[in-house]
Amino acid sequence: MATTVRDGAVTARPAGGTAAGRTVRSGPWLLTGHDGRLIVYAHVDDAVLRWTESSPGGPDWTGPDVLPLKGVSELTVVQGANRYAHLIGRRVRGTGDAPPAVDLVYAIQYQAGRPLSEWRSVGNPHAKRERTAQMGTPTAVVDTSGALHILVPTAEGHLAVRREGAGGRWEPWLDLKVAAVRDTPAAVATSTGEVHLLAPAGTHALTWCQPRPGGAPARGQDLGVAVLPGSATGVETSPGRVTYYVTDAVGGGVVAVRPGGWPVPVGGSPGDGRHTALATVLDGYPCTVLAHRDTEGRIVLGVCGAEDEHNGVWWTDTDTGTVCVGDPVLARDGLGKIVLLAPTEDRGLALTRQQDGPGLTLGDWRPL
Numbered sequence: 001m002a003t004t005v006r007d008g009a010v011t012a013r014p015a016g017g018t019a020a021g022r023t024v025r026s027g028p029w030l031l032t033g034h035d036g037r038l039i040v041y042a043h044v045d046d047a048v049l050r051w052t053e054s055s056p057g058g059p060d061w062t063g064p065d066v067l068p069l070k071g072v073s074e075l076t077v078v079q080g081a082n083r084y085a086h087l088i089g090r091r092v093r094g095t096g097d098a099p100p101a102v103d104l105v106y107a108i109q110y111q112a113g114r115p116l117s118e119w120r121s122v123g124n125p126h127a128k129r130e131r132t133a134q135m136g137t138p139t140a141v142v143d144t145s146g147a148l149h150i151l152v153p154t155a156e157g158h159l160a161v162r163r164e165g166a167g168g169r170w171e172p173w174l175d176l177k178v179a180a181v182r183d184t185p186a187a188v189a190t191s192t193g194e195v196h197l198l199a200p201a202g203t204h205a206l207t208w209c210q211p212r213p214g215g216a217p218a219r220g221q222d223l224g225v226a227v228l229p230g231s232a233t234g235v236e237t238s239p240g241r242v243t244y245y246v247t248d249a250v251g252g253g254v255v256a257v258r259p260g261g262w263p264v265p266v267g268g269s270p271g272d273g274r275h276t277a278l279a280t281v282l283d284g285y286p287c288t289v290l291a292h293r294d295t296e297g298r299i300v301l302g303v304c305g306a307e308d309e310h311n312g313v314w315w316t317d318t319d320t321g322t323v324c325v326g327d328p329v330l331a332r333d334g335l336g337k338i339v340l341l342a343p344t345e346d347r348g349l350a351l352t353r354q355q356d357g358p359g360l361t362l363g364d365w366r367p368l
Helices: none
Strands: 003-006 009-011 026-032 038-044 047-053 061-068 072-079 085-093 101-109 120-123 139-142 148-153 159-163 186-189 195-201 204-209 233-238 241-247 254-257 264-267 276-282 285-293 299-305 314-318 329-332 338-344 348-353 360-362
Touching: 026 072, 026 329, 026 338, 038 061, 038 072, 038 085, 038 338, 072 139, 085 139, 085 148, 101 148, 139 186, 148 186, 148 195, 186 233, 195 241, 233 276, 233 285, 241 285, 276 329, 285 329, 285 338, 299 338, 338 360
Parallel strands: none
Antiparallel strands: 003 009, 003 360, 026 038, 038 047, 047 061, 072 085, 085 101, 101 120, 139 148, 148 159, 186 195, 195 204, 233 241, 241 254, 254 264, 276 285, 285 299, 299 314, 329 338, 338 348
16 A cells, blocks of 8 residues: 655555564564665574565565574664664573573674674673573664664663674673663664663653763663653654654653653554654655554554654554554665565565655555
């Protein structure tokens, strides 16, 4: 189904697909490779599936390539300005009555369609093995220098950070020493070189920002919104300034919030998944495009002016022809077109792409 957002009016059109007949454990992730080709990753049992566009702008794809990955319960995939894809997993090992040993592992894909590097361990922030099983799901972010920052909630409810320093040497784990972190944080690297973080903590959200590129994260202002765990995402909406989009755990709607400002309810009908956000330009105006899965499994798309949520977000349902069973993701392809990817109930992945013309018009959904 084609979906159009223009002057607040929206229409939509369907399609389906298969994801190699496997259930996605985490993901999918949608990245743009160094040569402009899109790359899709999906984590399934004991493997990562990878699809690669045959040429920038599609529509044809190769894959899925099956990249073995044993014992990893959760995965995240991030990318920096150099277009390297960093895969970070939470690995569980051990059998019998002893507590499992849990650590974090990572690998890198340097070029689209090429093999991954070998998987390496970056350890974990806990001194005692029995505590590692309570370590949360990792996330990561790559700053403008190309340094990878891995973040993970600890068994104590703290947030731990490990940074890849100069020359690929890993710095020691840094404990941010805050209590009651309830979820993996939303992390954003800005074009000005800093890393920004937001983590849910009960009736409010905790924030951090590096005071300077490469510095240790410093506590910022607590934000007055109760964030539904698993919902937060962030996007740079102006140079050095990050807007977070979260689901209000009390009211149930979408809230936009920036450090130093009041939370702004923007409507929507999100389910229990994570929002995705993309900063772009539409008809010459800086805009933010949002997407989430609603309570009925439909993908909902929203558009607003950059940092102008007070004047409204235009929401529309899209129709993939099947129920969305995971978090949708947004990206721009090698031709600058907006692409929306969604996991479907037939264990597939479906994709729709921005068409030429004013406003935001998405073309037919196509299976990978």
